[in-house]
Amino acid sequence: xxxxxxxxxxxxxxxxxxxxxxxxxxxxxxxxxxxxxxxxxxxxxxxxxxxxxxxxxxxxxxxxxxxxxxxxxxxxxxxxxxxxxxxxxxxxxxxxxxxxxxxxxxxxxxxxxx
Amino acid sequence: xxxxxxxxxxxxxxxxxxxxxxxxxxxxxxxxxxxxxxxxxxxxxxxxxxxxxxxxxxxxxxxxxxxxxxxxxxxxxxxxxxxxxxxxxxxxxxxxxxxxxxxxxxxxxxxxxxxx
Numbered sequence: 001x002x003x004x005x006x007x008x009x010x011x012x013x014x015x016x017x018x019x020x021x022x023x024x025x026x027x028x029x030x031x032x033x034x035x036x037x038x039x040x041x042x043x044x045x046x047x048x049x050x051x052x053x054x055x056x057x058x059x060x061x062x063x064x065x066x067x068x069x070x071x072x073x074x075x076x077x078x079x080x081x082x083x084x085x086x087x088x089x090x091x092x093x094x095x096x097x098x099x100x101x102x103x104x105x106x107x108x109x110x111x112x113x114x
Numbered sequence: 115x116x117x118x119x120x121x122x123x124x125x126x127x128x129x130x131x132x133x134x135x136x137x138x139x140x141x142x143x144x145x146x147x148x149x150x151x152x153x154x155x156x157x158x159x160x161x162x163x164x165x166x167x168x169x170x171x172x173x174x175x176x177x178x179x180x181x182x183x184x185x186x187x188x189x190x191x192x193x194x195x196x197x198x199x200x201x202x203x204x205x206x207x208x209x210x211x212x213x214x215x216x217x218x219x220x221x222x223x224x225x226x227x228x229x230x
Contacts, residue, residue: 004156031215043118043205043221044157051215089156093214100214101147101170104156 002027002094006105013080014113021075021108023090028068031093031100035064035075038087038107047088048075052095080112116140118222120206126228127196135191135225139208146189147219148181149205157205163189164211196229203227 003026013019023033032051036044048057048064050073056065063076077084087109091102119138127133139146144165149157159173163183171181178196183189193200203226207219 031217034218036221041223043223044207046218046220049216049218053215091156093217100145100211100217101159101162101173102149102157102219103159106154106156 002030002092002103004090004092004103004105006088006090006108008108009106010109010111012111012113015080015082017080017112018076018078019080019110021077021088021090021110023073023075023105025071025073025092025103027092027094028071029095030068031095033064033066033073033090033092034102035062035073036089036091038089044089077110080110082112082114084112085110118206118208118220120204120222120225122225123223124226124228126230128230129196129198131196131229133193133196133227135193135204135227137189137191137206137208137222139187139189139206140220141187143208143210143220144186145209145211145217145219146183147207147209148189148191149207151203151205151224153202160191160204193227196227198229201227201229 035047050066061078087107089107091104146163148160151157162170178194203224205224207221
């Protein structure tokens with residue numbers, strides 16, 4: 001059974017700091033790994049999707065890496081801003097089965113202080 | 115264009131009652147997913163529709179939960195004899211399902227269900 005773990009559970013940083021969020025998964029048979037952002041009372045917004053054959057993806061100040069063999073991914077946020085405050089969720093899509101359902105971690109709650 | 119919409123945004127009911135939660139996916143998206151998110155947890159998969167049929171319902175916790183998508187667009191999640199443990203945010207997502215490796219699911223804002 002695929003399990004996804006995110007560390008830390010919560011993180012508080014001053015504005016402008018660079019930071020790294022960690023995600024690990026137990027089964028390397030995945031189609032892809034995605035990072036989502038969740039704001040209170042709102043749904044999830046996809047930030048980055050890394051296919052299983054890729055090593056990293058970048059979007060603006062965000063960079064996500066994937067090491068499938070070790071079952072790890074990191075989300076790097078450069079020059080953090082108060083608007084980055086949210087919960088960040090990591091999810092993998094399992095190979096096979098046909099449904100491509102997402103298996104999520106519990107998330108990291110990020111607070112960026114002005 | 116409109117995103118995924120869910121109604122109601124909040125639902126409070128009493129233990130033992132029946133509830134229906136509605137999801138309107140993005141137009142043209144053939145795949146539709148339901149997830150449940152309890153406080154402090156990540157979303158957990160409930161059921162997946164491809165078109166009108168439930169292709170994977172392995173996440174439904176028991177037979178009190180049922181979902182339909184009769185015309186391949188709007189879906190309704192139905193919960194019978196609600197229990198306090200059913201309290202959670204129910205999220206709906208849709209996708210184009212062109213390629214499994216690049217498929218992105220777009221999520222609605224969720225319905226917060228509270229069972230008293």
